[in-house]
Amino acid sequence: MKYKACLFDLDGVLVDTAVYHFQAWKILGKHFNFELSHEQNEELKGISRVESLDKILHWAHFQATQDQKGRWLKEKNETYLELISHMNPSEILPGVISFLDQLKEQGYLIALGSASKNAGIILEKTGLTNWFNAIIDGNVVTKSKPNPEVFLKGAEALGCPATACIVFEDAQAGIDAAKAGGMKVVGVGSPTILRGADKVISSFTELQVSELLLL
Numbered sequence: 001m002k003y004k005a006c007l008f009d010l011d012g013v014l015v016d017t018a019v020y021h022f023q024a025w026k027i028l029g030k031h032f033n034f035e036l037s038h039e040q041n042e043e044l045k046g047i048s049r050v051e052s053l054d055k056i057l058h059w060a061h062f063q064a065t066q067d068q069k070g071r072w073l074k075e076k077n078e079t080y081l082e083l084i085s086h087m088n089p090s091e092i093l094p095g096v097i098s099f100l101d102q103l104k105e106q107g108y109l110i111a112l113g114s115a116s117k118n119a120g121i122i123l124e125k126t127g128l129t130n131w132f133n134a135i136i137d138g139n140v141v142t143k144s145k146p147n148p149e150v151f152l153k154g155a156e157a158l159g160c161p162a163t164a165c166i167v168f169e170d171a172q173a174g175i176d177a178a179k180a181g182g183m184k185v186v187g188v189g190s191p192t193i194l195r196g197a198d199k200v201i202s203s204f205t206e207l208q209v210s211e212l213l214l215l
């Protein structure tokens, strides 16, 4: 088999949690009179919580103390946890389960490669945990996407060389990370926004596992 493993980002690829991150950051922004736009939210995809706050404070032209930053990171996550506490399997994006099913049937290994420290909770709530042979999330990586660490750790955990891995990503930082790791990458989203992917799909309903061999 040309490829042995598929590595999935979580937020925006398997489930649509971007809306919850957006809401939680918007609520936090009230502390410093900042209204996050949809375009700015796009730039927060794939990057860590700490880096997201730094970007937001920069956009808001707000000089925060370390103490404020610590409190706000905690507060943002508490709001986010509250928002995701109601998540269930209906929030898995269209076509995902059928695609994972095909992968398993055809003997591919499956890993998660997410920047989120909340990945475990989201996988549990949506019933996705058991699909994964390895889970690499924000609790085990030290360098954020576009650094390839998260995907290289995923490939290592699966025992696969990078060249035998295909990454699925909705964020530009994630596509850049996969490429930096020497992997093939399928972008999930709009081809006008995502650059450098080997293929872009708008949804998993458009993709058959057999098409991966064309990458």
Ligand code: BG6
Pocket: 010, 011, 021, 044, 045, 046, 047, 048, 049, 052, 077, 114, 115, 116, 117, 118, 119, 138, 171
């Ligand atoms: C990524 C999201 O998957 O995880 C980012 O795309 C988010 O928007 C990052 O900031 C970190 O998530 P968390 O759950 O650890 O705050």
Ligand code: MG
Pocket: 009, 010, 011, 012, 013, 045, 046, 169, 170, 171, 174
């Ligand atoms: Mg994502």
